[in-house]
Amino acid sequence: MPRPPVWQNGEMSKGRLEGFSDGVIAIIITIMVLELKAPHSETPEALAPLVPAFLSYVLSFLYVGIYWNNHHHMLQTTNRVTGPMLWANLHLLFWLSLFPFATAWMGENHFAPAPSAFYGVILLMAAAAYWTLQQTIIAVQGPDSFLKKALGSDWKGRLSPLTYAIAIPAAFWSAWISQGLYVFVALLWLVPDRRIERALAGKAG
């Protein structure tokens, strides 16, 4: 009793891409907290040495949250999922999966130069992987790419990697400048960015 497969313009396919990505991102964001080891002492002072690890956790939580948020919006502009998109997405998840490591190294060494620079390298690679995924989707959408129009000049997407590229060498001069730049980029993305929402609303209206 053979039956034809359910195949509805790749929609289901997209559901799995999103579901898998959500799973990986959810685990990444949650295992970072495992680095905050409960102190053996019961005094409030026992929390003090954990402050750097906590701050680096907050920063990474913000970054992973921003990636999830942007990933969510980007995929809403497409309903086709192709082989190259699956791999570009896995490539992005690979670099995001190194966030817990980079966060732990930086937090444990109190924002020392090398770990701060390394954190920037991971941020830069993740940004490059995100850009690649974006370009892959735009290429699939063709000359009238909806995503391309929604992105506009994409100045945030251009400024972020540039800032990381400055922050990486700067860490060896002053790690605090690097940290300031990382926080600056995070805040840049936290400010609501309604490009895709607005474009989609315009389309629906």
Added chain:
Amino acid sequence: MPRPPVWQNGEMSKGRLEGFSDGVIAIIITIMVLELKAPHSETPEALAPLVPAFLSYVLSFLYVGIYWNNHHHMLQTTNRVTGPMLWANLHLLFWLSLFPFATAWMGENHFAPAPSAFYGVILLMAAAAYWTLQQTIIAVQGPDSFLKKALGSDWKGRLSPLTYAIAIPAAFWSAWISQGLYVFVALLWLVPDRRIERALAGKAG
């Protein structure tokens, strides 16, 4: 061959918000159990030192379960997902992600004053984040907010943070009073709360 994106009143969007939240909450609830380290000895007595860690695990499991349950009902009242809602939701997940740490510190130190107070701080911050998410949804729903009506006086939502605020300083006087208050609030929410279910049923009827 460009095709228009699938965009159905934000429904898909909500699916990802729920799926991601479920993923994070599922991981939080499960990694807490990692704190229960299998004893090296094979005697039944080897389990005795784990009792405080087990009890704090049960309490946190209840709390995370309550949050999942309420989150589930709250999101059923809306089908629109906006940028601020995504961030208010991530903010809630951030505080929930600190439950494993707070639980481990409290369990390992046998409900000592400082860890007990700290646990209350995390409970309070999570409650505040939940309230913020609730207000964000109500604001999106506008003056006739369905969620607002369903919540009614929201006395549980008001009483809980107040109780935490009392339990935090009380921990330094007697940690058992704090624990009692935490258990009291958990039981308060365990008692079935049919407000949203009833309101939705009334709507459907």
Added chain:
Amino acid sequence: MPRPPVWQNGEMSKGRLEGFSDGVIAIIITIMVLELKAPHSETPEALAPLVPAFLSYVLSFLYVGIYWNNHHHMLQTTNRVTGPMLWANLHLLFWLSLFPFATAWMGENHFAPAPSAFYGVILLMAAAAYWTLQQTIIAVQGPDSFLKKALGSDWKGRLSPLTYAIAIPAAFWSAWISQGLYVFVALLWLVPDRRIERALAGKAG
């Protein structure tokens, strides 16, 4: 611009219940493998001491797989999700979440009496929680409960807890009898059980 909530006979609700349960069960099944710590030595002999931990992992993987499988079939008989069902489900997940701990303790102590008995206690509690969830669904479905008919005499569901109840005290006499009984029950469930599938097929036909 208030819009009515999407409310379709609780279907969406069920999606989240399933998704959350899948997430928790997926994490439980996967973190058990973390107990298999990679040996520091590179010789093949270094794997030998891990054999008991590996065997207890296989047994627990089977049990969690059986629970996922049965949970999957049971929920297919219903499309209503009520508050008590959410809590009965969380209660089941709570006992399943203790599998990694029970597995690690038993594996590390080479199936010693107390850990073997403790493992049986967790199996028994999980079976009781599963039974409670089953009864909750049957109660919601009312006198003509489809699930109740599909289960028939439910002899496996009755025999399993009975077997655990024998295996628990037996562990202190001979842990190998208990292990044999645990394996026996697992195999019992592995043999395809088509009751619900057949009942659903009959209904559709």
Added chain:
Amino acid sequence: MPRPPVWQNGEMSKGRLEGFSDGVIAIIITIMVLELKAPHSETPEALAPLVPAFLSYVLSFLYVGIYWNNHHHMLQTTNRVTGPMLWANLHLLFWLSLFPFATAWMGENHFAPAPSAFYGVILLMAAAAYWTLQQTIIAVQGPDSFLKKALGSDWKGRLSPLTYAIAIPAAFWSAWISQGLYVFVALLWLVPDRRIERALAGKAG
């Protein structure tokens, strides 16, 4: 008020099979990174000893990514989920769940012979389990199996286990030959394989 269950040709069922598999695979791919322990030293040189662990992580990430990708395509050819398929799928997930262990042992021992051979054994068992799942789906689809036609000669599926079977004993002669063979097979699958996509497109066209 009994209501008939929602039963739509097993589609929902497939959703849970995919969702659960995605969850397990997402966790497997992410916990492998936990083996990359943040060094205590803050110098860039502190990263050097981690290079073998990092390389084995990259290799395993690729393999798990390939499995996810192929699993995704394979399940798109079917919309029926049977009991044997659920178990064949769990069997595949079991072998995939041993990747973190095999990866950690190989990485920690700098690709020594025994761990390299063991890694090949896990690859071989996972390939066999994947093949079993494939055959189970083909059997369900009957004589006109869509999946069978889409796979064609399945030369990659035949060559891969053969290569692992050579690589396993070769590890004791030269572990680098084995590693080269593992990388070779991974690259083989990375090259886009459009069989199923093309077959589905042809069907839709």
